Amino acid sequence: MIAEVSLIVAYTFIFGSMYLGIALGFTLTTGVLRVFNLAYGAIFLIAVYGTWMFWNDVGFGLIESIVLSIVLVSVFTYAVYRIVILKFAELEDYMLAALVAVFVIVEELIAYFYPEIVGVYIPTTIYGELVPFGEANIPGQYVVTAFVSLALLAIYLLFFTKTKNGFIMRAISQDMFASKLVGVNFNRTFALAMIIASIPPAIIMLLISPIWALNPYIGWSVFTIAILVAVLGGLGNLKGSIMAAYIIGFIQAFVGFLLDPRLMLLIALIVVMIVLIVRPKGLARAETIW
Amino acid sequence: MIEMLKVSNLTKRFGGIIAVNDVSFEIKKGEIVGLIGPNGAGKTTLVNLISGFYSPDRGKIEFNGKNITKMRMDERAKLGIARTFQNPRVIPNMTAHMNVLYAILGSEHGKELTMTEAGAEAIYYLDLFGLLKKRDVLAGDLAIYELRLLELARALALRPKLLLVDEAMAGLNPAEAEAVSKLINRIRNEFDLTIMWIEHVLKVIMRSAERVLVMHYGRLIADGKPEEVVKKPEVIEAYIGEEEV
Ligand SMILES: Nc1ncnc2c1ncn2[C@@H]1O[C@H](COP(=O)(O)OP(=O)(O)OP(=O)(O)O)[C@@H](O)[C@H]1O
Ligand SMILES: [Mg+2]
Numbered sequence: 001m002i003a004e005v006s007l008i009v010a011y012t013f014i015f016g017s018m019y020l021g022i023a024l025g026f027t028l029t030t031g032v033l034r035v036f037n038l039a040y041g042a043i044f045l046i047a048v049y050g051t052w053m054f055w056n057d058v059g060f061g062l063i064e065s066i067v068l069s070i071v072l073v074s075v076f077t078y079a080v081y082r083i084v085i086l087k088f089a090e091l092e093d094y095m096l097a098a099l100v101a102v103f104v105i106v107e108e109l110i111a112y113f114y115p116e117i118v119g120v121y122i123p124t125t126i127y128g129e130l131v132p133f134g135e136a137n138i139p140g141q142y143v144v145t146a147f148v149s150l151a152l153l154a155i156y157l158l159f160f161t162k163t164k165n166g167f168i169m170r171a172i173s174q175d176m177f178a179s180k181l182v183g184v185n186f187n188r189t190f191a192l193a194m195i196i197a198s199i200p201p202a203i204i205m206l207l208i209s210p211i212w213a214l215n216p217y218i219g220w221s222v223f224t225i226a227i228l229v230a231v232l233g234g235l236g237n238l239k240g241s242i243m244a245a246y247i248i249g250f251i252q253a254f255v256g257f258l259l260d261p262r263l264m265l266l267i268a269l270i271v272v273m274i275v276l277i278v279r280p281k282g283l284a285r286a287e288t289i290w
Numbered sequence: 291m292i293e294m295l296k297v298s299n300l301t302k303r304f305g306g307i308i309a310v311n312d313v314s315f316e317i318k319k320g321e322i323v324g325l326i327g328p329n330g331a332g333k334t335t336l337v338n339l340i341s342g343f344y345s346p347d348r349g350k351i352e353f354n355g356k357n358i359t360k361m362r363m364d365e366r367a368k369l370g371i372a373r374t375f376q377n378p379r380v381i382p383n384m385t386a387h388m389n390v391l392y393a394i395l396g397s398e399h400g401k402e403l404t405m406t407e408a409g410a411e412a413i414y415y416l417d418l419f420g421l422l423k424k425r426d427v428l429a430g431d432l433a434i435y436e437l438r439l440l441e442l443a444r445a446l447a448l449r450p451k452l453l454l455v456d457e458a459m460a461g462l463n464p465a466e467a468e469a470v471s472k473l474i475n476r477i478r479n480e481f482d483l484t485i486m487w488i489e490h491v492l493k494v495i496m497r498s499a500e501r502v503l504v505m506h507y508g509r510l511i512a513d514g515k516p517e518e519v520v521k522k523p524e525v526i527e528a529y530i531g532e533e534e535v
Pocket of ligand 2: 333334335376
């Protein structure tokens with residue numbers, strides 16, 4: 001029993017932090033830019049399959065491949081902004097449909113070139129040993145991923161709340177017209193903010209990829225977690241996202257170790273639904289990101 | 291003196307309406323020019339064209355010798371064109387302080403400032419317009435008088451060369467209107483501004499402006515010294531049934 005308690009505590013921290021990292025960019029795009037970027041799910045795929053392509057197929061070194069895949073993620077995000085978000089700015093339902101379509105197209109392309117049977121493995125393990133925690137032993141890579149997530153959260157929070165560019169990025173979505181009026185290049189700033197938000201999911205996905213078995217459809221399950229965290233957190237507020245991430249992390253750890261691992265996502269979804277019935281706007285108010 | 295703003299044959303249509311019709315004029319550096327005309331004359335549209343909110347169907351706008359006709363609004367703001375609105379347009383979910391801070395950060399000189407310095411500068415502009423006590427109030431909760439002042443503070447925070455004022459006194463009581471008018475005259479002297487000032491209250495324009503432009507049905511029908519312009523028959527005719535000139 002003590003071992004289970006250790007496991008649940010440890011994995012609440014691991015899952016919670018990791019989910020925060022996964023959801024960080026999505027929360028920021030909804031909170032700062034007021035765009036429900038449903039193409040976000042494709043970022044997870046482009047990060048790992050991009051790295052795989054540059055490394056395994058093209059023959060670059062691993063580090064170069066990772067850098068190139070992050071460049072690819074940025075280019076993809078910029079294209080999504082120019083081609084979808086800007087075009088459908090006034091037609092929100094069409095925009096959402098188009099964004100999902102973009103995600104599915106990316107997914108299908110990847111599934112075509114790298115079908116499930118092709119084993120994709122990227123050696124991004126930074127620490128492969130087990131880390132003892134109480135009665136439990138946790139894979140070191142999970143611990144690394146959790147701390148990288150928290151570091152990203154801290155960096156992004158400081159950037160958006162304390163720096164000039166962060167302030168400008170938070171202000172642009174409030175009023176496009178007022179932004180142009182004070183000399184802000186709206187399109188460039190918006191695109192830049194979206195690209196900045198696309199980096200954390202790419203990094204976290206690359207870190208988890210050695211632990212999780214990769215397949216072309218993994219984007220959906222990871223993206224579902226990002227949406228759950230953002231929605232439960234109040235769509236855009238980072239305090240809310242932190243609470244939400246650890247609540248979902250706890251539910252998953254609890255269900256995974258005491259009930260049945262196959263129920264982890266289902267029960268998390270049900271609990272989030274119940275919370276949202278009671279508090280439809282999520283745990284925190286989303287007017288501000290902090 | 292050199293011309294700061296040169297507008298040539300500017301035309302803007304909205305459907306069948308020609309809101310601005312073949313308008314040409316110049317404004318020299320340091321001038322304070324009044325722009326008057328009956329409702330619907332095209333004054334706001336002219337300001338929208340100069341500030342870059344609309345692009346003209348025809349004509350050319352030059353600012354300090356540079357052709358800015360095709361430039362984006364933010365590029366014009368960075369060059370030094372600031373404006374206020376007939377219906378104030380501030381960011382309602384941000385405090386008065388943040389609204390002004392945003393202008394400082396967006397402007398060219400804001401690039402050299404730290405966040406702390408920019409914050410202090412925003413306070414300076416709020417103070418100049420007597421808004422210090424309202425610094426932490428959301429702009430959406432401000433009264434119309436305070437909004438007019440906030441818009442002026444925000445415009446000034448851009449350190450503009452040319453300030454376009456669109457009816458700074460509409461909706462104000464006489465005391466407030468007087469205060470705003472005094473402030474505009476004061477900042478003009480202290481900050482070495484060139485101003486184009488639209489106002490319905492002719493008395494104020496007559497007193498403050500060195501030159502007056504008159505628009506009517508999209509056309510510029512007079513351009514000259516205030517006391518000369520009001521004597522022109524076409525100006526008197528335009529204003530018949532509007533108000534006393
Ligand atoms: N965005 C627009 N779409 C259609 N018509 C417009 C638009 N903006 C202005 N107009 C029309 O152009 C004409 C000039 O309007 P404008 O607002 O420039 O006049 P104004 O001189 O500022 O009037 P006021 O004194 O009432 O502010 C009016 O007939 C107006 O209805
Ligand atoms: Mg007007």
